Amino acid sequence: MLIAFNKPYGVLCQFTDRSTPPRPTLAGFGLPPQVYAAGRLDHDSEGLLLLTDDGGLAHQLTDPRHKQPKTYWVQVEGEPDEAQLAALRSGVTLNDGLTRPARARRIDAPGLWPRDPPVRFRKTVPDAWLELELREGRNRQVRRMTAAVGLPTLRLVRVAIGPHRVDGLSPGEWKVITG
Template identity: 80%
Template sequence: MAPRAGLRDHPEMLIAFNKPFGVLCQFTDRSQPPRPTLAGFGLPPDVYAAGRLDHDSEGLLLLTDDGGLAHRLTDPRHKQPKTYWVQVEGDPGEEALQALRDGIELNDGRTLPARIERLDPPSLWPRDPPVRFRKTVPDAWLAITIHEGRNRQVRRMTAAVGLPTLRLVRVAIGPHRLDALQPGQWRAV
């Protein structure tokens, strides 16, 4: 019996990619001048991003050639936790941290509860351009795990409690982790 049209003749491909700062989560850009895209990193053909990271965010981006897998990774009904290491401006007090844990009222509704932990400054690659250092303004690092994926959600959450985001690095999506991948590197999962 011949296979039905549309059935895959290979298992789905899943790629973990460390998206550098300033790179768009797409393969083309029509703006002038064009901005850096995923096309410059030697990724396998026919993959596309399962979800997004803003151009000013860094870290784990999953890419696949399978629409069903992309849906399972990104649809909020599947509740894939996403963990970010976030450098914020200011010194987070317990009240701000608890508000983030409980959920924040944003202009598009209340966020789901999040897991929030203080972090020692993580050992990360240097960012280009570097985060502006201000001697008189403290900063802190948080690990934030959310189960949603609204537009610029983590940045809006931290801003809502008076802690603007300086740097945002996604380190995990569900069971998939960034691990030792450096910016621009990728591996098959």
């Protein structure tokens, strides 16, 4: 079984949380038993999370050798210039080494659901949206890449993993993917 879930902001990609006070987890969304997340999405990120009860499928979806592209819409602080986009496209040096090249382009603000809490708006600081497609998955990679080129991330939404998209799912909704 493969499930597409639109993970809301602030939800952990696990079914339990031992912290005090406990934070929201996947357990609160009525997901079928025996499924687990195929990959991760930080608690402060939103969007597509795939869940499965098939270990082989989970490995295929998450192992970088299978090169499943992951597509993100990223609201950044600042106005990206061509040099910043070129740096994202060629790979950015982070503290754990050079990233693989990414597809990066500026996009118009997408028609997304409102975030709760909303992103802080500042009149004097411009923001923009980027679409990034990565073929690796380091810890907080998108946020670290945009920060490294001078464009701090304000909002991060994963919209696709390979052919699977979050289209049509509101935050907290999920569906079984067939085929």
